[in-house]
Each structure stands twice: as C-alpha cells, then as structure tokens.
C-alpha cells in the first residue's frame with residue numbers, strides 16, 4: 428500500500444514516517460520511506476518548487492512508491508504534496524493509496540522552524556535569503572477534502588499519531604495470506620489495548 432502524506436514543512440511528516448516505519452518493522456511488516464527532501468537531493472535534483480515541478484516530483488515519487496508497494500512493502504511518501512489534483516491522480520493511478528493530512532497551526536510551525544525556513548519568509552524583500560515560495564506562507568497548500576486520516580501534531584503526541592497511523596495501515600494492508608491477516612489482526616488488538 429501507499430501512504431501519501433501531505434502537510435507543511437515542519438508539521439512532523441519525517442518524524443511520524445520514521446516512527447511508523449520502525450513500529451511496523453518491529454512487528455515484521457516491511458516499510459520504506461520516500462522523503463521529499465532526500466529524493467530532491469538525488470533523483471529530483473532538477474526540480475524546484477513551481478507548481479509544475481512539485482507535481483512532477485510527486486508523480487516520480489508516486490511511481491517509486493508503487494514499485495515498493497507492488498513488492499508488499501508499505502511505501503510512506505513523506506512529502507508536502509500540496510495539490511489536491513496530484514493527490515487524486517495518485518489515487519486513480521495506483522491501488523491502495525491512503526492520504527494522510529499531517530496538520531499543524533502556522534504559529535507552531537514558526538516556533539518549531541527546525542530548518543530556519545519560516546524566519547526567512549520574514550526577511551526584507553530585497554534580502555537575497557528571503558524565501559518567496561514557502562508552502563502555506565507565500566505558496567499554495569490545498570487542504571485535502573477527505574483525508575483517510577487527519578493528524579494535528581500540535582494536539583497529538585508523536586506516540587498517539589504513530590499508533591493512529593499503524594492502526595490505519597494494518598486495517599488496509601492488502602494481504603491474501605490468511606496467516607499474515609491473522610498476525611495483523613492480533614497486532615491491531617495489541618495497538619488497541621495500548622491506546
């Protein structure tokens with residue numbers, strides 16, 4: 428299956444993707460993270476942050492995710508993924524795609540600002556360091572209409588959100604193997620008890 432995240436920089440996508448992957452691996456379920464930042468430094472070096480480039484980025488990463496997914500590996504796309512049109516395209520194109528909105532209020536993002544991107548939007552217009560296209564601030568982010576899961580990281584702990592993600596993944600994981608299904612069901616029960 429493919430988990431397509433969407434959410435602003437600093438919302439918690441990488442943190443939750445890593446925690447979810449580890450939790451799944453500990454329970455014998457293979458998962459791979461396809462992180463926008465990481466792939467932009469390798470496979471998508473040629474892409475910037477225009478609408479067309481962001482869409483091309485998601486299409487490429489979606490294709491990679493589909494190859495992992497076809498091998499039974501849960502592919503977690505940890506990306507900003509700002510356009511509804513592109514998210515819908517992925518859902519149409521590939522089987523078992525789930526959309527997760529990792530939300531966080533802008534004020535909290537300015538406080539976190541782990542990469543220093545937000546403070547660069549506040550610089551004077553003539554400052555060469557000023558960012559003019561940071562998603563959610565001075566560039567478009569379309570909130571998903573009906574995500575499969577909504578997580579607000581200013582309201583939920585990392586542990587709670589990770590549990591919600593694992594819960595969703597285990598409910599929708601494609602398994603024709605009855606033994607795997609049985610394992611998933613019992614794992615799900617453990618998670619439910621831990622809530």
Ligand SMILES: Nc1ncnc2c1ncn2[C@@H]1O[C@H](COP(=O)(O)OS(=O)(=O)O)[C@@H](OP(=O)(O)O)[C@H]1O
Pocket residue numbers: 435436437440441462463464467476480481482484485505506507508509542558560561562566
């Ligand atoms: N202008 C602008 N807007 C948004 N993000 C920016 C920008 N410039 C650089 N970055 C860094 O790029 C990371 C987002 O890459 P993505 O591939 O996930 O973006 S997208 O889905 O194609 O919109 C994003 O990573 P995350 O912070 O993990 O979201 C940023 O580190």
Ligand SMILES: Nc1ncnc2c1ncn2[C@@H]1O[C@H](COP(=O)(O)OP(=O)(O)O)[C@@H](O)[C@H]1O
Pocket residue numbers: 434435436437438439440441442443505539541580581582583584585588
């Ligand atoms: N409840 C939470 N869920 C996720 N991240 C959180 C939470 N509270 C604080 N954080 C912090 O917010 C930051 C999110 O950064 P990151 O995961 O890299 O976001 P993104 O990948 O969306 O840019 C991390 O430093 C993380 O520890």
